[in-house]
Amino acid sequence: MSNAGLLLLQDVLEEPKLIDWEWLKENFWEDIVPALQGHIFLSVISVAVALVIALPVGVLSARYRKAYPPVTFVTGVLYSIPSLALFAILISIPGVEIGPSPVIIALVAYSLLILIRNTVAGLDSVPPETIDAARGMGLTDRQILLRVELPLALPIIVAGVRIATVTIIGIATIGAYINGGGLGALIFDGIDRQFPTEIIAGAVLATALAIIADLLLLGLERYLRPWARVRRT
Amino acid sequence: MFSKIFEVFARPDFPEKLREHVMLSLAALLVAIAIAMPVALLIRNTRLGAAIAINIGNVGRAVPSLAILALALPLFGIGFGSALVALTALAIPPILINASTGLREVNKDIIDAARGMGLSGGEILARIQLPIAAPVIFAGIRTSAVQTVASATLATFIGGGGLGDLIVEGYSRSGPEILLAGALAVAILAIITEIGFGALERAFTPKGLKIAQKRGS
Numbered sequence: 288m289s290n291a292g293l294l295l296l297q298d299v300l301e302e303p304k305l306i307d308w309e310w311l312k313e314n315f316w317e318d319i320v321p322a323l324q325g326h327i328f329l330s331v332i333s334v335a336v337a338l339v340i341a342l343p344v345g346v347l348s349a350r351y352r353k354a355y356p357p358v359t360f361v362t363g364v365l366y367s368i369p370s371l372a373l374f375a376i377l378i379s380i381p382g383v384e385i386g387p388s389p390v391i392i393a394l395v396a397y398s399l400l401i402l403i404r405n406t407v408a409g410l411d412s413v414p415p416e417t418i419d420a421a422r423g424m425g426l427t428d429r430q431i432l433l434r435v436e437l438p439l440a441l442p443i444i445v446a447g448v449r450i451a452t453v454t455i456i457g458i459a460t461i462g463a464y465i466n467g468g469g470l471g472a473l474i475f476d477g478i479d480r481q482f483p484t485e486i487i488a489g490a491v492l493a494t495a496l497a498i499i500a501d502l503l504l505l506g507l508e509r510y511l512r513p514w515a516r517v518r519r520t
Numbered sequence: 521m522f523s524k525i526f527e528v529f530a531r532p533d534f535p536e537k538l539r540e541h542v543m544l545s546l547a548a549l550l551v552a553i554a555i556a557m558p559v560a561l562l563i564r565n566t567r568l569g570a571a572i573a574i575n576i577g578n579v580g581r582a583v584p585s586l587a588i589l590a591l592a593l594p595l596f597g598i599g600f601g602s603a604l605v606a607l608t609a610l611a612i613p614p615i616l617i618n619a620s621t622g623l624r625e626v627n628k629d630i631i632d633a634a635r636g637m638g639l640s641g642g643e644i645l646a647r648i649q650l651p652i653a654a655p656v657i658f659a660g661i662r663t664s665a666v667q668t669v670a671s672a673t674l675a676t677f678i679g680g681g682g683l684g685d686l687i688v689e690g691y692s693r694s695g696p697e698i699l700l701a702g703a704l705a706v707a708i709l710a711i712i713t714e715i716g717f718g719a720l721e722r723a724f725t726p727k728g729l730k731i732a733q734k735r736g737s
Contacts, residue, residue: 305594367714368707369670375687375703379696457584461674464691474590478677483594490587497582 307484318473323492326469329387329459330500333394334452341399342444345406346432355407362400370397370458374465390459390467397458398451405447409440442512449504456497460489470496521697528686528701538705540600541682544675545668545713548604552611552664557657560619561645573620580613585671593678603672603680610671611664618660622653655725662717669713673706683709 311319348355368376370393377389413436421435437444463471470489477485528534563569592606626649634644650657676684683706690699 364711367666367670367710369673369710371673371684371687372703372706372710375691375699376707379700379703453582457582457586460584460586471586474586475677478590478593481593486590486594490584490591493587494583497584498579501578501582 305483306487307482310482310484311488319488319492322468322470322473322489323496325472326456326459326493326496329390329394329462329467329469330452330456330496333391333455333459334398334448336391337395337398337402337451338448340395341402342406344399345403346410348403349407349410358403359400362396362403365396366400370461371464373397374462378465385465387462387467389465390462393462394455394459398455401451401454402444402447405443405450406440409443409447410436412443413439442508445504445508445511449501449508452500452504453497456493456500460493521700524697525701525704528698529705534686534701534705537681537683537685537702538709540680541669541672541684541706541709544600544603544607544680544682545665545672548607548611548668548672549661549665551604551608552615552668553661555608556612556615557619560616560623563620564623564649570620570624573616577613577617580610585610585667586674586677589671589674589678589680598679600675600680602678603675603682606678607668607671607675611668614663614667615657615660618663619653619657622656622660623649625656626652651726652729655721655729658717658721658724662714662721665717666710666714669706669710 344358348358365373373393373396374389377383377392378385383389383392417435417439418431421431426434459467459469460471460474463469463475470493473485473489474493477483477487477489560573563573588610589603589606592602596602596605630648630652631644634648639647672680672682673684673687675682676688683702686698686702686705690696690702
C-alpha cells in the first residue's frame, strides 16, 4: 500500500467520534459547569432587568393608550434586528467593551417587546366590573393597581416572561462570540477546534436549559391561575 | 465613519454576500413551506396530529438557532448545503404550528354549512378552510422568514456565506466599518423582510375577514 493510501486509511480510522465521553468527564467541572452557570447568570440578569423596565412601561402604555403604538414600534424594531448584528452594533459604540455587558444589553432589548405586550394584555384582561367593585370598596388608584389589577394580570405577564426567557437562553449562546461567556463558548470553541463533542455539549445543555425554564415557568403560570385550575377539575 | 461604511457597501463582494444571504434564507423558507404545509394539511382533522405539531413547535422554539447550525457541522460538513439544512429545520416549526392551528380553528358551523351546501372535502379545504386560515398561516410564514434571515447571519460560522461573513471579517480583523456595514445590512434586510411579509399577510386576508375584524366580531 502506498504511503498516501496509508495516511488516508489512518484518517478514516481516526475520524473524531461524535461524542467523546472521556473529554466530557475530564472537562465537566472545569469547563462545562462554569459555562452552564454563566449562561444561567446571563439569562436571569437579562430577564430581571427587562422586567424592571417593561412593567412600568407596560402599565403606563395601558393607561395612556396613545403611547402604546410608538412603544411597540420601537421595541418591535429592536426585536427584529438579528442578534449577531445587534451585538456588532453595540460593540461599535465607543466605550462599550466586548464581554457580558453588551450581551446583557442586547438580551434586555429582545425581551422588552414580549414583556411589554403581555403586561398590557394582562391589564386589559382585568374585567372593568372588578375595578369598579374595588373602587366602590374605597381603594385608591394605586391600591387598585397593586392589589387588584397586577395580581389578576400576573399569569399573562408570567406567560410573557416564559417566552422571553426561552428566547433569551437561545440568543445568549450567540453572545459568546463577543466574549459574553455561557454555553455558546463551548459551541464556538468546538467549531474552532472541529471537535463535535464540545459543540454537542453546548447545544444539548442550552436546549435542555431552555426546556427546563419553559416547564418551570409554565408551572408558575398555572399556579398563579388558581381559578383556571378549579374550573378545569 | 459613515463614508467608510458606504465604501464597504460599494465593495465588489458585497452584492455577492447579500445574494448569498437572500438565496440561503429564501431556499430554506421555501423548502420549509414545502415540508410543513402538506404535513399541516394531512393532520388538520386529527387531534393527535395537532398535539404532535404543537409539541414539535415548542421543542423547536427551545432549540437555540446557533445549536442547530453548529450541530450541522459534524453531521453535514462545511458549506452552503449544510447551512441550508440547518436553516430549513429552524424554519419549519413556526409554519407548522400556525398552519395547523389556523386550519383547526376554522369555525365548525361554517364547515357544516358548506357541507350542507353540497361542497366536497377538497372544495371545503380550498374555498373555506384555506382562505379563512390564510392570515394565521401567513403570520407563521412571516415569523419564520424573519427568523431565517436572522439565523442566516450565523451561517458564516459553518462556512455557509452570507452577510455574516462581513461581521466576522470586521470582528476578527477589527475593522469597525466592515463590522457595522455587515450588521446594518443584516438589520435592514430583517426589517424589510418583516414589513414585506406583513404586507403579504394583509394581502392574503380575505375581504370578508377584514370587514369582520373592523366590526370587532
